[in-house]
Amino acid sequence: MKPKKPCKVLVVEDEGLIAHDISSRLKALGHEVVGTVSTAQEAIEQAGAADIVLMDIRLDGPIDGIEAAAQVRERYHLPVVFLTAHADRATLERAKSAGPYGYIVKPLAHASLNTSIEIALNQHSMERQLEEREAWLRTTLASVADAVVVTGIDGRVRMLNRAAEALTGWIELEAGDQPVSKVVRLIEADSGEPADDPVPVALLRDAPVPLDRTWRLVARDGRERIIEGAAAPIKASGVTLGAVLTFRDVGARRWEEYQLRQSHKARAVERLAAGMSHDYSNLLAIIRNQAQLLLRQFSEHSPTHQAAEEIHQAAVAAEQLTQRLAVFGTPQLKEQEVLTLNSVLRRMSKLIQSIAADRVEVAMRLDPRSGKINADVAQIEQAIMNLVLHSCATMPEGGRLLLETGSADIPHHGRNRNCVFLALTHSGQEPDPEKLFEPASTGDEGLALSMVHGIVTEHGGYVSAQPGANGGFRFELFFPRWSGPALLPRPAGRAPSILLVDYRERVRSQLHNFFEANGYNLLEASDAAEALALGQVHEGAVDLLIADGSEADSIGTQLRQTHPSLEILRLVDAPETSQGELRRPFTQQALLERVEALFASRPKLESAAC
Secondary structure (H helix, E strand, O other), X not given: OOOOOOOEEEEEOOOHXXXXXXXXXXXXXXXXXXXXXXXXXXXXXXXXXXXXXXXEXXXXXXXXXXXXXHHHHHHHOOOEEEEEOOOOHHHHHHHHOOOOOOEEEOOOOHHHHHHHHHHHHHHHHHHHHHHHHHHHHHHHHHHOOOEEEEEEOOOEEEEEOHHHHHHHOOXXXXXXXXXHHHHOEEEEOOOOOEOOOHHHHHHHHOOOEEOOOOEEEEOOOOOEEEEEEEEEEEEEOOEEEEEEEEEEEOHHHHHHHHHHHHHHHHHHHHHHHHHHHHHHHHHHHHHHHHHHHHHHHXXXXXXXXXXXXXXXXXXXXXXXXXXXXXXXXXXXXOOOEEEOHHHHHHHHHHHHHHHHOOOEEEEEEOOOOOOOEEEOHHHHHHHHHHHHHHHHHOOOOOEEEEEEEXXXXXXXXXXXXXXXXXEEEEOOOOOOHHHOOOOOOOOHHHHHHHHHHHHHHHOOOEEEEEEOEOEOEEEEEEEEOOOOXXXXXXXXXXXXXXXXXXXXXXXXXXXXXXXXXXXXXEEEEOOHHHHHHHHHHOXXXXXXXXXXXXXXXXXXXXXXXXXXXXXXXXXXXXXOOOOOEEEOOOOHHHHHXXXXXXXXXXXXXXXXXX
């Protein structure tokens, strides 16, 4: 009977006649015998040319067939079928550790030989497919942004991906076989009490269970995070194998949602204030003018004159209030300048202390590395004064007031934005934090925090208000960090210039940041025409061209007319033939190492070439 698919077989047998007989049988079945060897060392050296190895368990020499099979499996990932005439129980048990794909008993039967080979090849093919699928799944799980934690039916951790490691603070090696409630520690946001483990609930319901929006994740280092996610059972053939817990950090999104709600409310109030102030100003002007006419018509001793005087005074006071509303509803930025919050607070320190008086203890922690902002100094001072006045009003019996500065990365349209912050923490109590920035009345105190919010948002910043970590309340004002030109120390020599030609913008951007961080000047071009144009207008030498092998030489030949010392690194899909070629796919680190190797073989770039 012919095999379904002929294969290449290596026969390892130290008995010459038996080896010849096996080879003859294999050839008669249509298989190709790539070699017949008698020692384990020869088997290890020649196994790479075969699809399957028939290995005698007992071989003469320092290495027997079992150890040789293990090395063949490890080096070539080939199926090995053992040949044995007789073996004791200990030998057979040791043979299992080599992962054989079958045993053929000598003397060989014609049918069993072919059947054993086909079964071994089929089993090996299935194992390779499973290995590839597992590799795909592991790579996918490792790269997804959401945290994934897999548990067994006993609720103990079996696997977690990199995102889960980052959020929980546990690494997979340490988390393995730990209770999931210990690794993914969930608490109630309000009480701080442990939350119910969602995994048993998901197994009980036999359906996904979402995590409660009020829950918080406590990492291994004690940091709390706002998360969203779900727990779901894992089933195969109707049998529950365990559960998977997926979650993500939504603190940044909740922050942006909060800022958006506050901005919408503030803008609505500002528009309402501006509209009302305009309408009321017209009505109050009529009342004031008519009151003045009445005052001129009646003598000072007339009861009517006194009533008209009260109407006139009330109208004047109401006009002042409408003027405040008009100011609140319109932008107030005037002249902006680059400044530091530290300098503003130092200048205002005596004024702040006088407002606080003896009943409130004032302290400042100013970070000298907090950075600069571009702002209207008068408006910044107004915002600080409003915060101080409001905070002192919450502490009629005295307390503590702490002013701090620093820098932080704040979520902004899906990305982080570096900001300088001013934080004010007081030991008083705020009755309704959600309504802090809404105007409570038309007086100065009622508009104070609304004005703070308006000033900060006009500067492109954000406001945060929340209970303090150690009691009291904390306000934070975030302003965009000033990123104007800075004087950098001039390097002793010229940074090498590299011209990269690649049609993928994301790839160019990634490599640009990477090479700039490693001290290189990277020029980018999307095609050959752009590369040639860039080479003509670039001041100074272009030292290296990185381009696809199909066009690198033609681009390099033309560029060398103006850049005679240009080196070329070709990106190829075939095996490399020289140091000037790099085979795809490659990592950015591999590309950097090849570039550094090319520059290392050239004379050192002189600073005079700048």
